[in-house]
Amino acid sequence: MPVQIKETFLGKCGAGAEWWRNAVIYQIYPRSFADSNGDGIGDLVGISSKLSYLSSLGIDAIWLSPFYRSPQLDGGYDIADYCDVDPLFGTMDDFDRMLRQAHDKGIKVIIDLVPNHTSSAHNWFQSALKTPMGSAERNRYHFRDGKGENGELPPNQWKSIFGGDAWSRIPGETQWYLHLFDSSQPDLNWDNPEVRAEFEDILRFWLKRGVDGFRVDVAHALVKESGLPDWDGPIKEGSGINFGPMWDQEGVHDIYRSWNRVLKQFSGDRMLVAEAWVQPQSRLARYVRNDEMHQAFNFDYLLARWDAIALKEVINTSLAAGAHVGAPTTWVMSNHDTVRHTSRYGLSEPGSRPLGIDASREQPDEALGLRRARAAALLTHALPGSVYIYQGEELGLPEHTTLDAAHRQDPSFFRTNGLEIGRDGCRVPIPWISGEVSYGFSTAGKSWLPQPESFSRYGADLQHGDSQSTLELYRQLLKLRRDYELGNGTLTWLPSAQGVLYFENGPIRIVINLNDMATVLPGGQVLISSAPIDQAGVLPANAAAWLK
Structure with missing residues (x-):
């Protein structure tokens, strides 16, 4: 066994602290969540119909991807009117009703804001x-x-x-x-005071309606270097690259300081979370200084491979960077822009991030990917800070890796002539009832993207009440996380064997075995495990456990 390492970082939460510091936040991609009117596209009424399910899961908040009026050329991230609901998703009354019902169940509501660009139809x-x-x-x-x-x-x-x-x-x-993205998404000029004033008004419009926060799309791109100088280097947002005259310019911070002041005019600890693909962590932490945003997505964690050394390094640097500015760390494994981690963990390079998967690419080992994903859930929810869950993650849902090109809608697929498979595979509507057409997603059995046959094994109805299911694993995880206040806690690493992560958070000890062979658990009462543990106390390969 190696010499004991005692690296301790404090979550910056305490009694009465802001809700977002330790929240579990569930991302909803509205068109793929639940369809209430039979057109094959999810909507706001569909979201309302599933609030009891979300409440029983144990989440603190939901984040909605865009539902604004839009030509829908990039899944709603091409916005034509920031203060109206697209008829595809319902009406403003539907939104207000959904917001009120969520609040009645103690669920906060965060909405997407896309300030880098508008739709060309704006x-x-x-x-x-x-x-x-x-x-x-x-x-x-x-x-x-x-x-x-x-x-x-x-x-x-x-x-x-x-x-x-x-x-x-x-x-x-x-x-x-x-247009840093599609030609239908012209970039705004944030050096223009009129643009800045308009978005402050947009913030106030939704804050007055009662929303609890905003997820800020491409938060590191708003300000471009003066003169827009030539740049022929890499420009792939989403791969951790943030150099070049279009990324991470100093001027973005003045914008977020002004937004912070707007939010403070409203009660209820409203929050901002940055989608900023920025490295290193010390630069990302600049977005969450105490007068700017409140959270930033931790994409270093999302990008980490299935490797004990790599994961430990990401966890350490993340917690240290957040603590330096007094901000919580976020933990996220999947979202609407990445191949689902259940499938990424099943690749020959587990945890690698392909830009989409189709039938011509390596097909993940579905069972192995799910096994690792369940273990990763025990790791993620044991860490201090805030956790994000992407819809269907709690079902163990895999990527649709054989979606035919004829069904694809992601502009990156077309603009690269298919070199990038794109993001459609992680956006396929989720299964609610295994035996129904469209797996219960739509009242008419329709689905805007076809669902794979494998989804029949992941229906929420099959998993409800099954103690071995991924859904019940998540419900138990979230309850234990809340009961033991792990989001507010302190992480202390303990000595462990090679390929094993072992740490304390409060009264809980967490063991994650990333090896392809079993390991013996240390002593303690097993509270929860991602795979069955025998009477000899052996933790199987690619599995995790919480001990008391």
Whole structure:
């Protein structure tokens, strides 16, 4: 056994502290959660119908991906009206009713905010197209003259996250506009005071309705380096790369300080969480200083491989960076932009992050991936801070890895001519009732993306009440996490064998065996385990346990 390591970090929570410091937050991708009207697309009434299920799971809050009015060219992240509900998802009355019912059950509601870009259908952008070069309307975005004799070349070398150029030319003009994502998503100019004022008004609109917080999309991209200088280096947001003149500029922090002041005008500890693919952790921590945001997604943890040394390093650096600025750490394993971790853990390089999986790629070992995912859940929920669950994770849901190209809708698939498989596989509607068409997702048996046959094994109805199911494992985990206040706790590493993580948090000792061979558990009462433990106290391979 190695020499004992005593690395201790404190969660910054205490009695009466802000709710978001130790919350378990459940992400809902609305179009894939529950369809109430039979059109094959999930909606707000569908979410309301599942609030009792979410309450029984034991979560503290839900985060809704965009439900705003939108052409839906990028799953709703192309917003045409930030203060209205898209008819696809219902009405504003449906939203207010869902919000009220969630609050009645003690569930907070966080909504997505997309401030880097609007939809090209937004009235601001449509007005810009109708006005001349240099107009106030065009100054809300990044319009620039093209290079070349007749402006036929883009203004600079920037590339889109979704593939191809980050510039599109206005037909019949020499001017181009910037879009770090799809051409239907023009980037806003955050040097323009009008843009800043508009988004503060948007915040107030939803805060007055009673929302509890905002998840801020691409939070590290709003401000670009002055002059938009050429850049031919990597620009792949979502891979941990944050260098280049379009990422992590100092000016973003002034924006979030102003937003923090807006939130403080409202009661109830409203919060901001940053989607910022920023490295190292010390730079990410700058987004959660005490006068800026409250949380930032920990993508280093999401990207960590199934390896004890790598995971321990990520946990240590994450907790240390958060403690340095007095902010909680977040722990997230999957979301709507990544291959589900149950499938990633089943790859030959377990935990690696492919940009989508289709039938031509390596197919994960489904059983092994689920086994590791269950163990990872015991690790994640034992850590101090806040945890995010992606819908279906509590069912052990795998990626749809054989979705046919004819059904794909992700713009990254089309802009890269299929080189990137894209994110559709993790966005497939989730199964509620195994024996029904669309597995109970839709009242009419429809599904906007086809569901794989494997989903029949993961229905919530089959798992409810089954003590060995992943759903019941999550329910027990969340209850124990709350009972023992692990989100507020202190992590202390204990000496362990190679390939095993072993630590204390409060009265609980946590053992995670990342090896492909069994290991003997230390003494103590087993409170919960991700796999059966025999009478000899042997923890199987790729399994975890909590001991008291």
